[in-house]
Amino acid sequence: MKRIGVLTSGGDSPGMNAAIRAVVRKAIFHGLEVYGISYGYAGLINGEIKKMELGSVGDIIHRGGTVLYTARCEEFKTLEGQKKGIEQLKKFGIEGLVVIGGDGSYRGAQKLSEHGFPTIGVPGTIDNDIPGTDFTIGFDTALNTVIDAIDKIRDTATSHERTYVIEVMGRHAGDLALWSGLADGAETIIVPEADYEMSDIIARLKRGQERGKKHSIIIVAEGVGSGFDFGNRIKEEINLETRVTVLGHIQRGGSPSGFDRVLASRLGAKAVDLLLEGKAGVTVGIEKNELVYHDIDEALARKHSIDMEMYKLSQQLSI
Numbered sequence: 001m002k003r004i005g006v007l008t009s010g011g012d013s014p015g016m017n018a019a020i021r022a023v024v025r026k027a028i029f030h031g032l033e034v035y036g037i038s039y040g041y042a043g044l045i046n047g048e049i050k051k052m053e054l055g056s057v058g059d060i061i062h063r064g065g066t067v068l069y070t071a072r073c074e075e076f077k078t079l080e081g082q083k084k085g086i087e088q089l090k091k092f093g094i095e096g097l098v099v100i101g102g103d104g105s106y107r108g109a110q111k112l113s114e115h116g117f118p119t120i121g122v123p124g125t126i127d128n129d130i131p132g133t134d135f136t137i138g139f140d141t142a143l144n145t146v147i148d149a150i151d152k153i154r155d156t157a158t159s160h161e162r163t164y165v166i167e168v169m170g171r172h173a174g175d176l177a178l179w180s181g182l183a184d185g186a187e188t189i190i191v192p193e194a195d196y197e198m199s200d201i202i203a204r205l206k207r208g209q210e211r212g213k214k215h216s217i218i219i220v221a222e223g224v225g226s227g228f229d230f231g232n233r234i235k236e237e238i239n240l241e242t243r244v245t246v247l248g249h250i251q252r253g254g255s256p257s258g259f260d261r262v263l264a265s266r267l268g269a270k271a272v273d274l275l276l277e278g279k280a281g282v283t284v285g286i287e288k289n290e291l292v293y294h295d296i297d298e299a300l301a302r303k304h305s306i307d308m309e310m311y312k313l314s315q316q317l318s319i
């Protein structure tokens with residue numbers, strides 16, 4: 001293999017740049033040429049492809065977002081779109097591809113591999129919802145952004161003696177809600193992976209009120225529903241001054257944490273190693289702090305879930 005490509009696709013996440021840097025530098029270290037494909041699969045189809053040098057990834061390790069930009073591309077879900085993509089890769093003499101993105105992007109990578117084009121998936125999403133890795137690139141940074149926001153909301157919640165419902169991202173996964181809720185001592189954490197009873201939430205709020213608690217923080221994962229709906233239901237059932245905050249896209253931005261920079265560097269470099277070893281159709285990940293890889297098919301067939309022990313702990317600590 002002489003020449004490889006790299007692209008970022010789907011939702012961006014902090015640390016994608018560190019992963020791009022690792023792919024480019026590790027490839028050049030091993031004497032390969034690297035081409036950057038802008039705007040994910042859309043740029044692949046349109047041939048938005050440029051050679052990257054050591055300097056093209058200088059000064060980006062600390063930046064959020066992705067210097068290769070990202071996009072969603074419906075056309076790539078079709079066989080015709082995938083064929084166009086492979087034609088472009090051939091035209092540029094690219095023999096292997098690293099795709100940094102979420103599970104949708106993995107499905108694109110899976111298709112390329114099925115068509116015989118060696119592709120490796122690197123997990124980049126704040127949602128931490130990709131099977132085959134304990135952590136995805138961007139999760140830790142987003143977690144710290146959420147914690148910082150909740151700490152600030154807590155100040156005003158205490159001053160005004162209010163109940164706050166905070167809706168956090170995570171798509172169908174509750175990881176960001178669970179981790180931030182545990183880290184912030186939230187009274188209630190509502191995640192898609194666990195059933196909940198509104199009556200329990202109300203009872204807990206009442207107990208807190210009777211104990212003279214100054215505020216309550218309720219974290220709702222977006223996968224469960226709207227934070228505003230929760231706020232309204234609480235207001236209907238208990239006479240508490242309730243406010244709702246939807247944290248939104250603030251969670252996707254910002255300078256990546258040390259953890260995410262290191263994770264992205266390790267996973268990006270591992271993807272290049274795997275291409276050099278002749279592996280294809282696999283995803284890289286980290287499990288128990290060891291770098292691992294799995295078949296994309298196998299990874300996509302697994303179901304992601306939160307750590308239920310951690311969920312139970314969060315409930316025990318917020319009695």
Ligand code: ADP
Nearest residue numbers: 010011072073076077101102103104105107108
């Ligand atoms: P993420 O990678 O963050 O999960 P998306 O689900 O939007 O984001 O997927 C990103 C892109 O991956 C899509 O816009 C599309 O180009 C490609 N993709 C998603 N699903 C498939 C599929 N089944 N086949 C081929 N490409 C796909």
